[in-house]
Amino acid sequence: MNVLLAVPVLLPVLAAGSAMVLARFRLTSLLLGPVILLAVLGTAIALLVLADQHGPLVVQVGDWPVPIGITLVADRLSALLLVVSTVVTLAVLLFALGQRVTETRYRVFVPVFHPSYLLLVAGINLAFLAGDLFNLFVAIEMMLAASYVLITLDPTTVRVIAGMTYTVSSLTSSLLFLTAIGLVYAATGTVNLADLSAKLAALPVGLRAALALLLLVVFGIKAAMVPLHFWLPDSYPTAPAPITAVLAALLTKVGVYAMLRTQTLLFPRPDFWPLLLVLALATMAVGIMGAIAQDDINRMLSFILVSHIGFLLLGLALFNVAGLTGAILYMIHHITALAAMFLVSALIVWRAGTSAMREMGGLVRTDPGLAALFSLPAMSLAGLPPLSGFVAKFALLRASVDAAAVLTYTLAVAAVLTSLLTLYALGRAWSRIFWGEPRGASAGREAPDKLKARTWMSSPLLPGATAVLVASGVLVAVLAGPLTGLSQRAAADLANPQQYRSAVLGGERDGGP
């Protein structure tokens, strides 16, 4: 059964290669991605069921004993995120096909979109499954390299400039990551996560703390933690809409996932982490202030993204099962809600002919369907009940209150105020976009981002894919019961990594520190 573990990585890689070769067969290259992603989705669900029932699934690539080879591990958290991310990548791919982003404006001699997108997916999936620090680096590199290409897809001046900010910042983070891996290896002589978990415990406290902080910075850049977030709002909003959606929803979450994995497995703590709590607070505050200051819808959403990374950091910083449960639930919520939101935003920009919200208006009368699609993820992001954002926020509030320290109470208040300001930003957006006199496209303006489809119906994939994502966000709320159970079990695995270690290292080497 463990062969299944390789599928979410190898299948997209193979498909990416095939996409380069098969580019001239239009139908094949159109169908290839969705079919592959459906297969990955099936595998991911199977992995989730198996991991939930039998504990972590482990495969030693090449069958070398630990820690010689590379280990792939699917525990509950990995499998869960794999499922959620595949749903998002699939829906976004369908949207991209509908929007025909896949066909660039310029005649290019190589197919660009499909191979890059599939490698992006492969990288994301490998990041979730990697049981090896260096392999995690490779996974993130795959993901980033693909994203460099996708963010400058169909290049315009603005995109190239934004792409430069993005690429250089990401490369800096990669460089620091590589340094950190070197240092970890220097100190322990291994890069296998489970193996490290035992060996790092033997190091002096200060050295461990320095390594922990360095890895926090590395993943903090990717996750857009304040004050390492500056690159994000300057780069994401300019990319083609579906690319922004997938980058915003997933790439930052890979950073957070890596943080969750490394900090809990390698640097366990008995109590909450005050430093990270303060960073979480700063992230919430700076992010949401940025969102309020924006008039460009995509920039506003990017800042909201930064702000809500703070919620995830809060969950991690609490460092107990309740907090981690909250973080995992928030992750599931945020991936689906944010991706949906960015797709809706693409449709809005297309209909309004501009991304400046002050210049929009009256869409509730011209596009009531769009208003409905906007309102659900927006309310969910603001944490209004009974949507998924509320469930996750409630879990985090409970966890903060249970920790019963001045700092955690402060964070609970901050979380509540951030929700209010999110609501303010999105409510004002609603007012500017949907209320007032109809303007924009009906006034003869042309969309800046090319959506070639002329009407809604000429490409039912656009609203269709968006609706699928919006609906999956609602589904997250409906399934809050089972998802909470699953997240709690996953969080318990994180808080007590014994099972992870023994699954990877084998029974006889069990019993670390």
Place this chain on the structure above:
Amino acid sequence: MLFLIAVHLALAAVVPLLVRRLGPRGLLGVALVPAITFGWALTQVPGLERGAIHQETLTWSAGLDLRFDFRLDALALLMLLLVSGVGAAVLAYSAYYLGGDAGRVGALLLVFAGAMAGLVTADHLVTLYVFWELTTVCSFLLIGEQGIKEQSRRAAIQAALVTMLGGLLMLLGFVLLGEAAGTYRLSEILAAPPHGGTVPAAAALILLGAFTKSAQLPFHPWLPAAMVAPTPVSAYLHAAAMVKAGVYLIARLTPGLADVPFWRPVALTVGLLTLIVAAWRALRETDLKKLLAYGTVSELGLLTALFGAATHTAALAGAVMLLAHGLFKATLFLVTGIVDHQAGSRDLRELSGVGQRLPALSAVAVLAAASMAGLPPFLGYLGKEATYEAFWHGDTPDHLVLVALAVGFVLTVAYSARFLWGAFAHKPGVAATKVTLPATGFVLPAGVLGVAGLLFGLWPHASNVLATPYADHYPSPVERYHLALWQGLTPTLVLSALVIVLGLVVYAGLDRITAVRQRLPALPDAERAFERTVRGVNQIAVGATRYTQAGSLPLYLTTILLVVLVGPGTMLLFGTTLASPAPPDLVAVQLPLAVLVLGAALGVLRARNRLSAVLMVGVVGYGVAGLFVVHGAPDLALTQFLVETLTLVVVVLVLRRMPVRFTPLERSWRLRWPRWIAALGVGLFVGTFAVTATAARTVPAVSREYADRSEEAGARNVVNAILVDFRALDTLGEISVLAVTAVGVASLVLVTRLSAIKPRRVRQHAAHNRRTEEDRR
């Protein structure tokens, strides 16, 4: 309960279709839904007398203790009867009032009715919160209408912001309360209320939530502003139902939280202040709806005080006033709506002689206003008698409360009279308003609600049945108070009479009072405070973001590196014992190589010319490759040499298209020293860290195993074995990185319209970024 709420929400989706098919009159059918709820609630009344309480539960997420629990006790039943009864009347009324927007408004009103039913019957803090926020969302969408008017948009956002601020703080209070009690079930919390610890904080937050929702001072301005909404919305949401949620919450929790030291004084003070200030304000309004809105704020203050007082009689009075207010205020709004609809104005300076033209309507209005003023034999009278009674027997503070209540009631009588005069009277000097006659069905709902106020007053037993079980949460006084029209010649009866007379005197002297008021200093304006807060938040947001989001990549990178120094750097410096850099196998060649590498690295920092910078980066690379050779890794060194050479060639080719020299760096030392610190500091940090980390190792590295097992992998070269066997997956990953990079380069370079990207504009943008950076300093 669950079924009924689900029916509300599900049918709401059909309402727009129904209205499209049948026109606004289709809402008469929609009114059946709350009417059925009302009927069902009536069937539960006999059970209440027997002590049988209807309960339902649905688990949402057991792991988080998220549940939908419902429990139909006396208070819940009273509220349910009120919201469903008024809901049915308002929807029926809307069938005549609403025009083109009937589908949307009708649907939202139905959703709201369902949410309200859920809110008042909830027996779980989260269930209550879910419906609480749902009512806020309905309110937002109903006030904003289609958002065509700026005024509507502002009012909608204001209402939503204020109530959601309260709502979210309340949620935090709920979590604190639930965690302290170990349960989120209301009935369980009230059965064994938690004490001490975080409970006072929870109580304070919950009170804030209740005050914002029920428009208590100083959060009240949103409610008068919300009067831009269509009249059925004002009548239902902003008079009878939604704004009652706050006082309902106080009523619900006071039996459990009254022990919190500040609960009673705060509720009484805020409530009474609101009662008086808002009633005073109502005397000034010329828009009939705004007059009623301030009246609502004032009555909500009364209810806050009564429910917060935590005594048997006060609770009884509160429950009765709750019902009374719901009935008379909804009636008055509906009447105002009809006047507005038929006469085209609701400004009391313009209306004249409407009463003569619409005698039936004015009769209904008189019924309701009489109840509002507390005249016998209306329900309002029963409530006010009980209110006096609740504070008559107490000590000095109670008597102060009594005085405040009396003042509030005097003003209430005055604005009731002003409303009747304003809407219906003949005004000397004002031309009689042209009025078209309303349809009977249009007036009927208001009539039913108005008459209900009279019937409840004539038949106090009904109110006793509904209100006493709630009051029984508190120890009953020795002489148990029963609602009755005739209590004998009691002091409260005298007080009632006095208040009514004084009220009429105030009304008669209104002009003189107005003259006096204009000479008094103005009260602090809560509306302006709200606007100032919002503007302040916006300014802080813009200012802070302009400061942090400078748009300059060098600045961002400097920040990242400084964070590395501040975080891991200081931890390394102060948290560890740094090892001394003395590797035993120092080879003589290493030293010159190190000097070469360091020198070239420093040279890069000083370089002005692009080509020389690139060459010096190359020197660093070759030097490192040399170190590899010294350490006995020829494969690595070879790879490094090749990569360096290739990179140099490519970069030099690229440089041909770029200016020879870098854009001149800022001369300002203030801008440059952080970069120097970052560059040198991070270099030192990594070096020190590497030495310290290596010194800390106690176990053999995995590389030993690689050397031992490379035969097994079928390789004679350990590097090859690592690349193609031990860590083949990494290699595959890196190959795909290369592939996708190649694709990306192709997409950037091979596009047939290269001119799409103009280097000049890129430079301009960079220059712009620099300027912003300088501006910041």
